[in-house]
Amino acid sequence: MAGPVGVYISVPFCKAKCTFCNFASGVFGGERMQHYVERLCAEIRAARSMARGLNAFLPSAVDTIYFGGGTPSLLSGGQFGEIFQHLRGEFEVAADAEITLECAPGQLSDGTLDELLRQGMNRISFGVQSFVDQESAAVGRLHTRLQCEAEFARVRASGLKEINVDLIVGLPHQTEESWRYSVEQAIACEAPHVSVYMLEVDDESRLGREMLEQGTRYSAGAVPTEDEAADWYSQACVLLDEAGVHQYEISNFARRGHRSRHNLKYWERQAYVGFGLDAHSMLHTNMGAVRFANTSDLDRYLGNTPVVTPFRLLEADQEVAAPEVDIVGRNEAFEESLFLGLRLVEGVDLKKLRSQFGNAMVKDAMPALLEVCDAGLLQMNADRVRLTPQGRLVSNEVFSRLLVPVAA
Numbered sequence: 001m002a003g004p005v006g007v008y009i010s011v012p013f014c015k016a017k018c019t020f021c022n023f024a025s026g027v028f029g030g031e032r033m034q035h036y037v038e039r040l041c042a043e044i045r046a047a048r049s050m051a052r053g054l055n056a057f058l059p060s061a062v063d064t065i066y067f068g069g070g071t072p073s074l075l076s077g078g079q080f081g082e083i084f085q086h087l088r089g090e091f092e093v094a095a096d097a098e099i100t101l102e103c104a105p106g107q108l109s110d111g112t113l114d115e116l117l118r119q120g121m122n123r124i125s126f127g128v129q130s131f132v133d134q135e136s137a138a139v140g141r142l143h144t145r146l147q148c149e150a151e152f153a154r155v156r157a158s159g160l161k162e163i164n165v166d167l168i169v170g171l172p173h174q175t176e177e178s179w180r181y182s183v184e185q186a187i188a189c190e191a192p193h194v195s196v197y198m199l200e201v202d203d204e205s206r207l208g209r210e211m212l213e214q215g216t217r218y219s220a221g222a223v224p225t226e227d228e229a230a231d232w233y234s235q236a237c238v239l240l241d242e243a244g245v246h247q248y249e250i251s252n253f254a255r256r257g258h259r260s261r262h263n264l265k266y267w268e269r270q271a272y273v274g275f276g277l278d279a280h281s282m283l284h285t286n287m288g289a290v291r292f293a294n295t296s297d298l299d300r301y302l303g304n305t306p307v308v309t310p311f312r313l314l315e316a317d318q319e320v321a322a323p324e325v326d327i328v329g330r331n332e333a334f335e336e337s338l339f340l341g342l343r344l345v346e347g348v349d350l351k352k353l354r355s356q357f358g359n360a361m362v363k364d365a366m367p368a369l370l371e372v373c374d375a376g377l378l379q380m381n382a383d384r385v386r387l388t389p390q391g392r393l394v395s396n397e398v399f400s401r402l403l404v405p406v407a408a
């Protein structure tokens with residue numbers, strides 16, 4: 001419980017909107033971005049009083065920082081400097097902290113890169129999605145394969161070695177061959193970490209609406225079937241494994257010693273605190289844990305309408321809408337430990353669950369666990385339970401089948 005906390009910083013700005021995305025991100029001018037950075041810094045300053053207000057334990061020590069979005073690399077070096085100044089003012093950032101920046105290839109200026117390196121940033125996650133230019137262009141990504149390769153070379157030349165490549169399986173125009181090509185390119189560029197996501201099309205995105213209405217502008221007709229995407233995901237698991245990039249979570253693969261320390265916190269239920277639009281947090285309390293989330297409405301976040309985040313709620317004594325706060329009780333904590341743990345390839349240690357939550361809870365969950373084992377979606381060896389490769393394809397179905405009442 002007293003371990004260091006992970007910090008997530010949400011930067012919801014993008015140079016262009018991807019056709020499948022309806023995430024709370026957008027294309028905004030410089031003034032709004034600066035206003036956002038100021039809000040972010042105010043929120044960081046208020047973090048400790050916010051935690052006190054929730055009776056939550058917010059450690060001073062920080063060992064991971066993750067800038068996600070959006071496209072955080074669009075911020076200037078000066079803006080990152082301000083954010084780090086506030087982070088270091090409120091927290092003790094470990095000398096060996098893992099500091100990750102999400103970045104779109106071609107959207108990281110030399111000035112921003114230099115400042116981030118000066119601040120200790122040591123990991124970059126590139127939103128490549130596909131090494132096939134037609135596929136990237138079809139969903140509104142602005143880069144080409146050649147630009148990706150040039151970016152990898154540039155950041156490596158600056159001394160940065162920890163590179164993640166994000167790929168999406170199921171993009172419009174993707175075929176079995178073109179997907180294999182993208183995976184092989186990710187291997188060939190020797191990125192120590194690769195993430196593979198199934199395309200998730202938001203119904204309210206441009207592509208989502210077009211898929212519902214059978215239009216043609218955003219290549220809705222060229223989206224592979226779910227079965228095809230599932231097959232290709234499985235092929236990627238094999239190809240990456242053969243290349244020494246081993247799966248450790250449903251969507252994440254790494255060479256030995258290169259797992260994302262920050263993301264592991266989510267799956268291992270370690271404390272993390274999020275700042276910025278739609279940022280989520282989980283902090284421990286004497287009673288267990290508390291989860292809370294910031295608003296996903298940018299105007300509200302910026303204070304342009306009279307509302308707020310948990311932070312501002314405590315900063316300003318004014319009438320505000322209730323922030324989204326969930327107290328994680330014993331049953332919820334048990335379910336989280338099971339479901340989040342099952343996302344990891346090594347699975348869940350039932351002995352540990354018993355020692356944390358008592359024998360009765362594990363016993364109550366056992367019939368459902370055994371039923372899903374019989375369906376071939378889980379496997380149980382001694383005291384360890386894990387998803388099978390088939391189970392990883394339908395993890396949400398597995399989790400819903402395991403949602404059974406447990407002893408109080």
Ligand code: SF4
Binds near residue numbers: 017018023070071127
């Ligand atoms: S997918 Fe990412 S980069 Fe694309 S619009 Fe959404 S947040 Fe921005």
